[in-house]
Amino acid sequence: MDAVDKKILNELQNNAKQNTKQIAAKIGLSVTPTYERIKRLEKNGTIKKYVALIDREIIGKQIIAYCQITLFKHQKSLIDEFKKKMLDLYEVMECHHVSGNFDFLIKIVVNDMNSFQVFINEKLSVVEGISIIHSSFVLDSFKESTKYSL
Template sequence: MDKIDKNILKQLQINAKQNIKEIAAKVGLSVTPTYERMKKLEQANIIKSYVALLDRDVIGKKFVAYCQITLIRHHKELIDDFKTKTLQFSEIMECHHISGNFDFLLKIVVNDISQYQQFINEKLSLLDCVSTINSSFVMESVKETTVYEL
């Protein structure tokens, strides 16, 4: 990946809705080589997908919590079971298997505190493999980005 590829990726991260002609002008190439480079980046799975980023406040998803999860035991079957079950919950935006005092870190996004309580009581806490759930609530988001520095 050279400097031009990195610049193409930066442009796509800033605005994936730009057409190839716009991107080509910004990276200093003509349309055809820009298109070919983008296809190679897609084929190499550097570009995973093109998405629309929504404003969660506008769509009513104003409540963000981070949950630190401890499992009852560190067995491969329990870890795999937890990972599989978290994929079924649309409220979980991110799930990370982590090192340290907890086993997993979850980012939960819902409409409000009552919906969060319902999610914890009726879904997450019912998983047999979960020992403890510690929650932290986002008071203010200072920085949220999807752009990686290359």
């Protein structure tokens, strides 16, 4: 990946709806090489997919919680099963296997506190292998980004 690829990626992170001609003009390259570079970045997996970023409050997602999960044992079969279960829970926006005082950090986004209670009681706490769940609620979000520094 060279400096031109990084410029393309920055442009796409700023606005993925730009067409190739617009990107080419901003990075100082002609359209065809820009198009070819974008296709290569897609093919090699650097660009995974294109998405729309939605305002969660407009769609009624008022609660963000981070849950620290500790498993009974740090055993491969339990870890693999936990990961598999998290993939099926739409309320789980992120799941990270971490080092430190707990095993997993998950980001939960739900409509309201009642939805969170239902999620914890009926979905998360029934996952086999969980020993401890600690929850922290976001009071205010003043920086959220999906853009990587290149």
